[in-house]
Amino acid sequence: MTDPCARCGSVDCGHATDPDATEVARADAEITELIRRLGAARLVVTEIERALNEVWARRNAAAARVRSRMPAAAPSPAPRFAQNVLFLLGGLLLAVAAVVFTAVAWAQFGVGGRAVVLAGFTGVALAVPPLVIRRGLTATAETFAAVGLLLTLLDGYAAWHVNLFGVADGSGWGYAAAVCAVTGAVAAGYEHFTGLVAPRYAALLVAQPVVPLLAAMAGPGRAGWAFAFAGVAALDVVVLAPGRPPLAGGPLRTAAVPLRTAALPLRLAAAVAGGVAVMVAAGHALVGLASEEPVWPAVALIAAALVVVAGAVAARQRIAQEIAAALLVVAFVIAAGRVTAMISPAAALTDVAAVVLVASLLVLAVAPRRVVPAARAGTAVGAWAGALPATGARAGVFSAAGVLGVTVFVMTVDQVMGARTDWAPPMAFALLVAATVVLVPVAWRRPVAVLGAYAVIVDVAILAMAQAGVSVLEAYTLMTASVALLAGMLVRRARPAAGSWTTYGLALVLALTPSLISILVGDGQHLRRLLLGLGALGIVLAGARFGLRAPVLLGGDVLALVALHELAPVWDLLPRWIPLAAAGLLLVMLAMTLERRRRDLDRLRATLHRFS
Template identity: 40%
Template sequence: MTYPCPACRAPADDVSGCSRCGRGPDPDAAEVIRLDLEIPVLTERAATARRAWQSADRAVTDAWRRRTEAVARIQSRLAPAAPAPAPLPVPAAVAAVTAAPRPEASTRTVQNVLFLLGGLLLGVAAVVFTAVAWNTFGVGGRALLLAAFTALALGAPLLALRRGLTATAETIAAVGLLLVLLDGYAAWYVNLFGVAGGSAARYAAGVFAVTALTAAGYARLTGLTGPRFAALAAVQPVLPLAVAAAGAGPVGWAWTLTGVAALNLGVVVLTRRPVRWAAWGLGAAWLAAAGLLALAASAFASRTGTAVTAGLALVGAAALALAGALVSRRTPAVAAAAGLVVAATGVAAARPLLLLDVTGTPALVAAVAAALAAAVAAGGRLLPAGVRVGPRAGAFLVLGLPGLGALAGTLAAVAATVEASRPAWAAGWSARPGNADSWPLPVTVLLLLAGLLVLLPRPARRDTALAGAALLSLGLTAGLHLPWWVAPALLLAAASTALLLAARATAPATATRRAAVAAAPLLVALLVGAGRPAVLAAVLATLLATGLTALALAHRRPGAVVAAVTAGAGLLVLPATAASAAAAAGAPDHWVARAALAALAALVALAWTTRAATSRAATAPRLSAPRLSAPRLSAPRLAALRLPALAAAAGAAVIAPAWALPAGDPSVLYAAAAVLAVAVTVRAAGPGRAALAAAAGALPGLWLVVAALPGLAAVLVAPYEQLGRVWDGPVTLPAPAGAVAGALGVAALAVAVLIGRNRAVLLSAVPPVAGAAALVAVGAAGAPWPVRVAAAVAAGLGGLLGTAVRRRTGADVAACGAVSAGFAGAGLAGAFAARPATLVALGATAAVAAACGAAGRTGSARVAGWLGAVGAAGGFALAAGRAAGLTPAGAAFGVLAVAALALALGAALRSRRPGESAAVQASAHVTAVLALLLCAGSANAAAAVCVLWGVVLGLRALWPGEAANPRRVLVVAAAGAELLGWWIVAGSGGVTTPEAYTLPAAAVGLLAGWLALRAYPRLSSWTAWGPALAAALLPSLAAVFAAPDAPLRRLLLGAGALAVLVLGAATRRQAPVVAGGAVLTLVALHELVRVWDLLPRWIPLAAGGLLLVGLAMTLERRRRDLHRVRSAVARMT
């Protein structure tokens, strides 16, 4: 084969290659020539095959269509005589060629839908006819039409079932049964055969009964499911409507509803699913309603007979529930129903007793509950294990109802006992709670406890008996009408027994339960014992003895925690025991409080004793056994006592400040003593004492602070009153109480004890407290004004200098510095009484602050020093100017000079201490702002300050070695200061044109953006120039819209926007192009709107009409296109 050579395009063949260039044979080039000749032939063959396939496909589609039409004609001819024949089999050969198009909906589906809609329409028509169209026809016509409708609706399902349309038959049958009800209503409405002369309820019952029978028979005839549900629904109101006609009471209604529930239970037994589940639900609902009605009738019964009949109805409902549970053959249901029977029996037996007018009614009810519990316990052994739970739960419920009454009676008895023990510490010895008729309360508690013990298993009976004894002890004193002081003895007996048994418990849960039982008797014993000091002392001493005994009994047992808590509680109330004993001995109130303090000291000593004894016992195994055998044996018990002693000491210290209130002593001293006790106790606790110190010392420490506030305010807050009388002589400072100074001294000692040998923390914590104590002492001694001011300034500045020269950092150092600053601030405020004192104090503060900034050991101390120095120097400049007779605006220039010096200082510190430099420069700017504020009322001075500060910032920008970016920021800041000066001058001159203010600001913004773009060429123009462009264009645009009669402004704004647009296009920046274009567009639209009123009125209407017509044409075209697409898709195979 020949082909053109790929290299020289000369003829070549696949044997010898190219004759011109000598290139060898190229098979690929020869293949290309061959395929070029073959492709047109193949293309023509493919087109012929495609046309043949399309013709065959159309023929197959036409054959399927004609076949479907033939089958439909056959079905239409055979439909009256026989069911439609099965579809003819599809030939395999045809199916292999192509598949028939699947219809979107089958004939059966369409028929079902049509029947369903027809049935619904018939039902609606019937209802409308019955309710509205009565006046159109006579009685005969009405009856005939309703009968025809009913017959048609009940006969149509039979035809539907023959066609296999079950769902349609169900729907139409429901409509037919509805028509049966409507027939009954129609008969009543027209008084057919005189039916309207009787009871409406009884007639309705008959109609529902007939409907139910009709539905049941229809369901039997057709086998449909819907009529079964209709029969079940129609039979429900038959019995209630019949009873309503008889006017039954609540008990009768309860029996009626129980009967309906029994009827549903019969349906459950005789029918199958799914009606059975509906009958279950309806029966349960009716039975619940019957039970509630019977229970309400029993609860509101006022006569014994009514209560008895209501109780029988309640038992009947419960019995029917049990029968239903047995039918269900489900063990949980049987157990629950059996429990309901037991509960109903208890209520039915107990409720009539409550209507008896006798004293022992609660005891009788408790006896019935106990007897029922005994019967359940005896008979429950005969029941299966799964069923046995229900009767027991019912018995517990029966016991619980009178148990609530017994609990309420016990609470009332407790309240009566507490009331008899009042007034506190002065109750009469002969007072008795309760009366002679209170005896049923303990009897009731005993009977209920006996019933409860019978039901409970053997392992739970001991703790239950213990709880019952505790409950009995709460109400026994009032129940037996004994003197009130007998109650603490009974209550403590029950509580001590429970606590000792808890200590001997073999499981932690058991110990916790028994300890919980002792809580209520113990609390009530404390409340009642407060009636007399001697009784309270005895109660508290008994609690302490019980705790120590329990701690000894619980050695290495699970109840050791309960024993430790009990012992800790006993030790905690040791101060109260001492105070009660002192009060019982007739000691004065202040000695009573001091006895409590002595007990607190004893607790602290006990904490140290247990620590020392425990340490010696811990080393006993390394020493000789004969000498130290006894301590070694007691070491565990001493270790167990150590934690309660520590907790008791800390807890007693928490409430110690309150002891001073009844005694009339200064509470600040008690608070300080409590803080010292906490510190010593924490030291006795050993390592890990921070949490204990924070928890125990919080309240007394807060009390100490609150109590010391008046004294501290006298030396730290009162001097600030001098600021309202600057240079007008010293104000009268209050003298703090000497007790505050002593308390603060004790607090300083407590802090030292708590910190111990940690010298670094000690130097931070003790000096502030000691300094406050010294200042309060100076004030309490009646020192004159200069001495108090000098002491405060010296203490504050000395503390600040000492804090600054320390190498250590931390919260304690910061707190020490803050307190020292408070001292110095109070001294400075007091120094404003006279000009010399003010200048001396501010000068000393500036000097010390500068020393802190220069010699501080830490960065934070140096920063604080420099900031304080700048602030004090600025204050000194202001004070000096005012002392020289200058106005505030005149003195502002001195303050501005201080700001300039501070800025220079910050620049000098930049290379060595950049952090301090930034802080100092920031303080310089703040000082400059304060100088500007001093010029309020003088626009010229304010403008001068702004201009001068702009010059200072410009000079700062020229500082040698300054980086480029900070230099740009300084230039912009200088321009901003000059701009502010311009604004002030313009505002004072009465300039109201907004552009006079916005355009200079925009110029400054553009300058800042230009500098930023020089530093960061990739920066977005929106970031660089966006705010400036907004400031230049938006206010003028708003003015144009707000005041349209300003053609010059509109012209200039449009020109400016055009200039911005052109500049943005020239520099290829997005922000100017968008901003200028948007503003120019808005201005143009504004001009167009102004021309709108010049147009004739028909033009807007015509435009709107054309718009609507255009939209309609578009919609029409789209609908036509959509129809074409749907038709084309429908024709696709």
């Protein structure tokens, strides 16, 4: 094939050939062929679809004839949801009836008759599940097992009510704890034999009040209650222990619910119960730290945090381990800080900052830098090695340091406002800077150290100015803003792509906002108004020159507010008819604009209608 000419399209004009023109001609030929093949393929597809529809029609007609010759099917059994609702309601009614009988309706029986009736009901309720499990009626067995375990608790109450064997002569708290413990043991053993699900949750539920009931016998303080509920949480952690199921199966396991099916919900229930117990323990410990001798409440708070760590390790959840590590560090800082504050109240702030530094050093020494390998995670050493993940432990230290840093700032402002000087805030701030530098990544240690050292110097300078009686607002705000500016510049140096809001936003807010508020709420201050306006104008010009959005917007806003503030006195000098006339004129012009736009839309609609 001879290539066509690029000018005239001829093949024998004598001009030089063009490869692009050749490609165009070749593509036109291929497109023509592909269009022909596509049309043929569409005809084939249409024919296949028609044949498929005919086959479906024959098939449906034949199936309908087959169904018409079949006998009517037996009604299907009730859905599982309805079955579960019936079992739930029936078990609830049986439980209510048992409670009413125990509390009210059995006064006409003697002591022996009462014991025989309750014991008989309990034995029957607990004897039914093993029989019905063999017939595959697992839901029925679950219902009767729950009722039987409830009757076991009621048996204990009945024995107390009639003072059987003199049980009512002792401590009521101790007897209640014994009844709950015995019921939990019966439920655990019953689950071991039958493999049912309900006894597992019953054992977990009735085990919760055992330790607090035993503690109530001694009348403990806040620390005692904290230890008691921490013990409850520790018992719940046992359910989360890895390497074995929560309770082993018995001879009827194959006929009941599979163990793996119910293990996860049970562990979830144990985690929820343990979490509630830990929160109660921590609440008692924190109240004890504030109102009692803080030593034992501090130990109880750390014990509660250790239980959380143990639960996270047992659950083998990395996120839970990170959170538990952070909570342990925070609990240590709170407990140790409160104890040191009690020892030396005059230097409480500095002592707490020193505790934060010690916590950072401990985290640096104990927390691993990498995730524990999976080969070691299954061993006890490997599990406890991952109990303090580096990220979570460092987050705890940073949280404590941040809260204490805010406290230092508030105390500094309070001293400046009160014209008194205490050098504890700079010392505490220096210790917090050291604690932060210890735990930040190596690449950030020098910038953080420089920023922290400058912040400490600024804090000392502010207190020195307050001691010297300096009352100019900008002397304090500009120095504070310089710290934020240095932080933004360090961030921009590490990340050149950081925006102007990150670099200059906070510094500009700290520098401009206090002065703006001062001139808005106060009269006079002519020099401050002038300097603030000039400063805002300079910030806007600098932002426009270097293409920075934050200086332009913040400086422009401040400049506009200052200008409006300057125009405020002029408002009182204007006649009252001028604002009304201006508002009316604005509304009329707006209405004219809307009318013109509506007329243009009508013309466009008419034109389109003519086209159609």
